[in-house]
Amino acid sequence: MTDSIYNCLWFDGQAQDAANFYCSVFKDGKIISSNPLVVIFEINNTRFMGLNGGPSYKPSDAISFVVECEDQQEIDHHWNMLTANGGQENMCGWLKDKFGFSWQIIPKKIHVLISNPKAMEALVKMKKINIKGLEEAS
Known part of the structure; x- marks a missing residue:
């Protein structure tokens, strides 16, 4: 089965x-x-x-799709495509696409990048995640 x-x-x-x-x-x-x-x-x-x-049900922020990206180019691609034509940027790598579904566009190594408190401080100020910015904050 x-x-x-x-x-x-x-x-x-x-x-x-x-x-x-x-x-x-x-x-x-x-x-x-x-x-x-x-x-x-x-x-x-x-x-x-x-x-x-x-029309009975609408998407909820309680569910999101996580996309782990290899590098900044992949983050940029997914972010730009999913926010285009009516999508909305949110904080810390979250966005809502034009259909109302929530996505998290993150680097695969996010747990390593934000292990430093200064990097975590930098993350909470970002919408689209900037890998270089997190590395520099560490």
């Missing part, structure tokens, strides 16, 4: 647009299947279901 667990994202008629958008942000994104109610897509080897469930 194989147990699969994946995220279902609720949309009000925008599931296909969102899946196309997310697949454009991540280089290995792909649509698996699609119909007017549900689109199944995959980004970074993680499966998602986009459900056109109607």
Whole structure:
């Protein structure tokens, strides 16, 4: 028996647009299947279901997607793409995309970078994380 667990994202008629958008942000994104109610897509080897469930539910900041990035170039790419066209920047590497879902765009080595209290002080003043800025603060 194989147990699969994946995220279902609720949309009000925008599931296909969102899946196309997310697949454009991540280089290995792909649509698996699609119909007017549900689109199944995959980004970074993680499966998602986009459900056109109607206006009853909205995204919540209580759930976020964490993207670990290798370097500043990758952080910049994901940050710029996900905040484009109506996304919102938040503090400490958090953002909200144009569909209202929250993301954390962080370096893979974030735990090392913020181990120094001065680097942690620098982090809380940042929106998009600047790796060099954290290294210099240490």
